[in-house]
Amino acid sequence: MALRLTEYVLAGELFxxxxxxxHGYIWLRDCDRPIMFQLTGNCLSDLAGHHLRFEARPNPMIEQGALTEEEIDERRIAWMQIGVPGEMTAAKQVRAFDCSIDEFLRRSKLDEQPPTEWRRMLCLEWYGQNGRVVIELVDPLIEIDPDESGPTTLGFFASEQTGGNETTLNEDDLNEGLDLEFSDDVPWPDDEANEFDDDSEDGAILAFEPMPDESDDDPYGLFPKDLEASLETSSSDQPWSDGPDPETLALWERLDALEDHSQDVPLCTLFDPPLKVPPPESLNDEQVVQALNSILMELALHNVALHMCEHFTPRSAYELLVNDILRNEETHPELPHSDMTQNFDTSSYCPECDAEFERRYAERKAQNDSTNGDTLGDFDPDGDVPF
Ligand SMILES: [Zn+2]
Ligand SMILES: [Zn+2]
Known part of the structure; x- marks a missing residue:
């Protein structure tokens, strides 16, 4: 059964x-932290290559429910969703009416069926640790490729920008959000001469993407900067004389168990029934995509992800997965019972990513050397001593 989050969604952002x-995040109305996602694959052509901000509008057709953080934890809904995108598009159209379903049915019976009209629907579907997840927002406010330094038309993000002051939208703002046009061009995978392929031959530097990064707790800048400080203060206020509480102890024990790699098993033994892994050379391009996605879905159910850099094709990723990662890498059998994920990345196996990293490192080092002279040399492990 799919996990349907539509009625709880407040706003979000997708890259x-x-x-x-x-990747991106979704704020639910009753939660103080967003659900993040970092999926391997692409949106449908209207969103592929783009950055999307969206905000749900009150919809009389659905009753708004509440889903609290506690309920999310109880239902073991992962806060960081990994896996494979399903249908991700803002180009669907649905018939919508401006009243509740009850009223619609009542008036329909009286032969006064309320008028319906076509509205845009934003579909966000993916297959992650909780299986299929579906969000379907009718007529949301959206911004495509917003200028991130400029003002936003979306009330939710506007109030974020102004530091939490509620901004009320006027009708013009709403319409502006609504009338945003989607370009019909499909930037990739078919169109090779697109703006995303600017990183290779001409030596241009890749733009730094706001990619979630394990070293960064808050890649999207979602939390106030002083939050960490206030958390530290409040936790240091805790009297520890009685020792950690049972919940904390249990967490530590689980973490210890996961750290104990003696229990690790090869990834390929995780699956029951065993995974069907056809050899890559027996599959055509379409079949490779299907085979890759079905393994990534299975892995997601076991809290394991393979992220793909842009240099890999479905075929090369599938080859890496079946010939190397599934055979040679191990995971902890209890991982799915934790909220942790194990993340593999094709960039660790990618000569182009490696060259890119080296080039960027050399550039930054050269820049540091020229601007800061000898001061930064101290921090560079293999930097030359200037004298
Ligand atoms: Zn391990
Ligand atoms: Zn790469």
């Missing part, structure tokens, strides 16, 4: 600005 990666 598919790099091929093979769909």
């Amino acid at each position: 598919n600005t790099k091929r093979n990666s769909v």
Whole structure:
């Protein structure tokens, strides 16, 4: 059964600005932290290559429910969703009416069926640790490729920008959000001469994407900067004389168990029934995509992800997965019972990513050397001593 989050969604942001990666976050109305996602694959053509901001509008057709953080934890809904995008598009149209379903049915019976009209629907579907997840927002406010330094038309993000002051939208703002046109061009995968392929031959530097990064707790800048400080203060206020509470102890024990790699098993033994892994050379391009996605879905159910850099094709990623990762890498059998994920990345196996990293490192080092002279040399492990 699919996990349907539509009625709880407040707003969110999605990036598919790099091929093979769909990442972002979704705020639910009753939660103080967003659900994040970092998926391997692409949106449909209208969103592929783009950055999307969206905000749900009150919809009389659905009753708004509440889903609290506690309920999310109880239902073991992962806060960081990994896996494979399903249908991700803002180009669907649905018939919508401006009253509740009850009223619609009542008036229909009286032969006064309320008028319906076509509205845009934003579909966000993916297959992650909780299986299929579906969000379908009728007529949301959206911004495509917003100028991130400029003002936003979306009330939710506007109030974020002004530091939490509620901004009320006027009708013009609403219409502006509504009338945003989608370009019909499909930037990739078919169109090779697109703006995302600017990183290779001409030596241009890749733009730094706001990719979630394990070293960064808050890649999207979602939390106030002083939050961490206030958390530290409040936790240091806790009297520890009685020792950690049972919940904390249990968490530590689980973490210890996961750290104990003696229990690790090869990835390929995780699956029951065993995974069907046809050899890559027996599959055509379409079949490779299907085979890759079905393994990534299975892996997601076991809290394991393979992220794909833009240099990999479905075929090369599938080859890496079946010939190397599934055979040689191990995971902890208890991982699915934790909220942790194990993340593999094709960039660790990618000569182009490696060259890119080296080039950027050399550039930054050269820049540091010229601007800061000898001061930064101290921090550079293999930097030359200037004298
Ligand atoms: Zn391990
Ligand atoms: Zn790469």
